[in-house]
Amino acid sequence: MKVLIVGGAGYIGTHVVHAFMDNGVETAVLDNFSSGTRKNLPGGIEIFEGDIADKLFLNKVFSQKWDGAVHLAAFKAAGESMENPGKYAENNIAGTINLLNAVTEAAMPAFVFSSSAAVFGEPEYLPIDEEHPTVPTNFYGFTKLAIENLMDWYAQLKNFRFASLRYFNAAGYDIQGRVTEPERSPQNLLPIIMETAAGLRESLTINGSDYDTPDGTCIRDYIHVSDLADAHVLSMQYLLDRKTSIKINLGSEKGISVAQMADEAMRVTGFNFPRTVGGRREGDPARLIASSAKARELLGWEASRSDTETLLSSAWAVYERLKRKF
Numbered sequence: 001m002k003v004l005i006v007g008g009a010g011y012i013g014t015h016v017v018h019a020f021m022d023n024g025v026e027t028a029v030l031d032n033f034s035s036g037t038r039k040n041l042p043g044g045i046e047i048f049e050g051d052i053a054d055k056l057f058l059n060k061v062f063s064q065k066w067d068g069a070v071h072l073a074a075f076k077a078a079g080e081s082m083e084n085p086g087k088y089a090e091n092n093i094a095g096t097i098n099l100l101n102a103v104t105e106a107a108m109p110a111f112v113f114s115s116s117a118a119v120f121g122e123p124e125y126l127p128i129d130e131e132h133p134t135v136p137t138n139f140y141g142f143t144k145l146a147i148e149n150l151m152d153w154y155a156q157l158k159n160f161r162f163a164s165l166r167y168f169n170a171a172g173y174d175i176q177g178r179v180t181e182p183e184r185s186p187q188n189l190l191p192i193i194m195e196t197a198a199g200l201r202e203s204l205t206i207n208g209s210d211y212d213t214p215d216g217t218c219i220r221d222y223i224h225v226s227d228l229a230d231a232h233v234l235s236m237q238y239l240l241d242r243k244t245s246i247k248i249n250l251g252s253e254k255g256i257s258v259a260q261m262a263d264e265a266m267r268v269t270g271f272n273f274p275r276t277v278g279g280r281r282e283g284d285p286a287r288l289i290a291s292s293a294k295a296r297e298l299l300g301w302e303a304s305r306s307d308t309e310t311l312l313s314s315a316w317a318v319y320e321r322l323k324r325k326f
Helices: 011-022 054-064 076-082 085-105 139-157 189-197 225-242 258-269 293-300 309-320
Strands: 004-005 026-031 046-049 068-070 111-116 163-167 170-171 206-207 220-226 245-248 275-278
Touching: 004 011, 011 026, 011 206, 011 225, 011 245, 011 293, 046 293, 054 085, 068 085, 076 085, 076 139, 111 139, 139 163, 139 245, 139 258, 163 225, 170 225, 189 206, 189 258, 189 309, 206 258, 220 225, 225 245, 225 293, 258 309
Parallel strands: 004 026, 004 068, 026 046, 068 111, 111 163, 163 245, 170 220, 206 275
Antiparallel strands: none
């Protein structure tokens, strides 16, 4: 098998690269390095540097023989998407259309797409399964759902097979210590907590403390990035074996609040860092918890590393060396 990881130099992408290579798969990376880094990639891996906005570049790369591709080249900050929707439309939607056209022109057998729980919007029930209505409450989630809808049509019209993996909250780092460079300008809770514990931020800002939850802060389902990465390998094999498309939720099926996660981070890191309360972010649901029953049933997948201790300790192993004195 030969697989191309689009966006493979990013935070999640790097872990996906390692997962495929750990399973003996010949793997290459396509990335524009706007947010990713070469330092986290295995030595000697084939790299195609370019952008999914460049159709000629994509056609050249996909003229090679590939058994499948994984698409992780998206902007992912929900808050930013509400402030700058054009940026997200151009990259996440238009860029993906370019990629889908290149993939279908090359008659690639399998395509794994990095989707998001943001496609669901405000939960009507918990845990959220794949049949839950999709009504995004932020523009980022809209872009992911728009792509899922596009892929449904391509599957009907172009003999195209895909797996859409609806991530809940990715967190943590490679337990073997192979991913050593942290995310650039992170927008998600765990890396922001780590930067605060390391003294790179003055304080942790909690966005809203008046939600309908026990402590007033949002509850989220956190999944270890290496568990996510394993699901990509299993999904690729599923597509090649079964030749049918799937949409799958990926979460730990457990919820923890923002305030609880901050408390646990103080324990793990040993730093009693300051925190403040800010206003709510537009489009943030109070609770998001996954049902991953379908992933277990179809892929034989389990979230085996997604306990809070492993999430935090694996992240702190990366950020601890950056720490500054308060």
